[in-house]
Amino acid sequence: MFEVRDERLVKKALKGDKKAWLTLIDRYEKQIFHYAIRMTGNTHDAADLMQDIFLSVFRSLDNFRGDGAFKAWLFRIAHFRCMEFYRRKRPEQGLDDTPEQPCDKPCPEMHLHGSQQSSAVVTAMQALPLAQKAVVELKFFGQFTFEDIALQLGISPNTAKSRLYSALARLKLELE
Amino acid sequence: MTENDKHTLLAAWLEDSLTQAQRKAFEQLCTEDADFALRVEMAGRCFSATESFTAPAPPAWNKSATFTDNASPRWYQWQGLPVASMAMSVLALVMVITGFRVEVSDSRLSLGFSERLDAQEVAALVEDRVDAYKQANQAVFRDYADALASQQRQSSAELTEYLLASSRKERREDFAELVKFINQQRSDDQQFYARQLHNLQQDVSALEKHQSMNPLISGGDPLADE
Incomplete structure (x- = not known):
């Protein structure tokens, strides 16, 4: 069935069309929730983060110029909200710091739903510094190019490549 | 090969954009560099994990709460209007x-x-003002001259009238005095002649009387002694 483009839904939502906004949420809710699970490691924080992200997106909706994909813009805001979430949770921890407690253990539902391998990878991701975890998330789960990742995180493409390179070594260690 | 080259090769492999030369270098690295090979293997595992990743469905939450009616305000509600006005x-x-x-x-x-103003404008402006001033002055002078002439005419008429009236009166008075003087002269003359005649009459009377009293003398001339 013909699907209304994101940009059109954004314009409608900006004009006060609640239905268009709810359609946008339905379209990206699952992706954002899964992103939040992978970034936070548990469903409770993920649910909070997801609501926070959508609130923030709605407030910033009139800043969306439509010159890029809505999805990329959405994930950029999601990343900022995620960083904010981590700052609130662990104010003393920097973006490049390795978490002191390797992970917030993924909730049991993760193991019920996901395969063993994916659960292991997600669990190992929780041991990564936020800066590296964001690159892994966007590259593998978000399927973004390095250019897009660099744009979303406000870094250079080479930095994004370097972070991923380091993250892979760390993940390997965590999985062994 | 530098670390940066390795990052680039791995990134190109992940995005499936390896050139022929890069592919050769990549394969060589995978066989010769165990560390690099581990990373490539880990990347593969991550790809597999994304494919098999399933997570619980999003919980039910109040999606409508995220929607606040921030519809674009009307043009007259534009926030920049007060700023623009100021x-x-x-x-x-x-x-x-x-x-x-x-x-x-x-x-x-x-x-x-x-x-x-530029010189031309100033000249035109000055000329206009001078013209206006000149016209106003001319009008004032014209009025003044008219008034003066009228006043002069009036004064002349009054003077003429006065002169005529005064000369007529003076002449009348002069004639009256002349007549009076002549009359007085005539009266004086008449009185003088009357007195002379009276004296003569008396003399004549006296002579007649004398002659009548002295006839000797009557042969002579009674008036010869006198």
Whole structure:
């Protein structure tokens, strides 16, 4: 069935069309929730983060110029909200710091739903510094190019490549 | 091979954009560099994990709460309107203070902050004012001259009338006095002649009387002694 483009839904939502906004949420809710699970490691924080992200997106909706994909813009805001979430949770921890407690253990539902391998990878991701975890998330789960990742995180493409390179070594260690 | 080259190769492999040369170098690295190979293997595992990743469905949450009616305000509710209004006021003030002028003359639009006129405009302005002043002066002078002439005519008429009236009266008085004088002279003359005649009559009477009393003398001339 013909699907209304994101940009059109954004314009409608900006004009006060609640239905268009709810359609946008339905379209990206699952992706954002899964992103939040992978970034936070548990469903409770993920649910909070997801609501926070959508609130923030709605407030910033009139800043969306439509010159890029809505999805990329959405994930950029999601990343900022995620960083904010981590700052609130662990104010003393920097973006490049390795978490002191390797992970917030993924909730049991993760193991019920996901395969063993994916659960292991997600669990190992929780041991990564936020800066590296964001690159892994966007590259593998978000399927973004390095250019897009660099744009979303406000870094250079080479930095994004370097972070991923380091993250892979760390993940390997965590999985062994 | 530098670390940066390795990052680039791995990134190109992940995005499936390896050139022929890069592919060769990549394969060589995978066989010779165990560390690099581990990373490639881990990347593969991550790809597999994304494919098999399933997570619980999002919980039910109040999606409507994220929607607040922030529909675009009407043009008259535009937030920038007060700012624009204030900016226009400030601009107007600046234009007034600096003497900003907009002039359209002879199909020419001039904008400027100076109140100074060019020489041609000044000359035209001065000429206009001098003309107006001259005309006003001429009108005043004309009125003044008219008034003066009228006053002079009136004065002349009054003077003439006065002169005529006064000379007539004087002459009348002079004639009256002349007549009076002549009459007086005549009266004096009459009295004198009357007195002379009286004296003569007396003398004559006296002689007659004398002659009558002295006839000797009557042969002579009674008046010869006198």
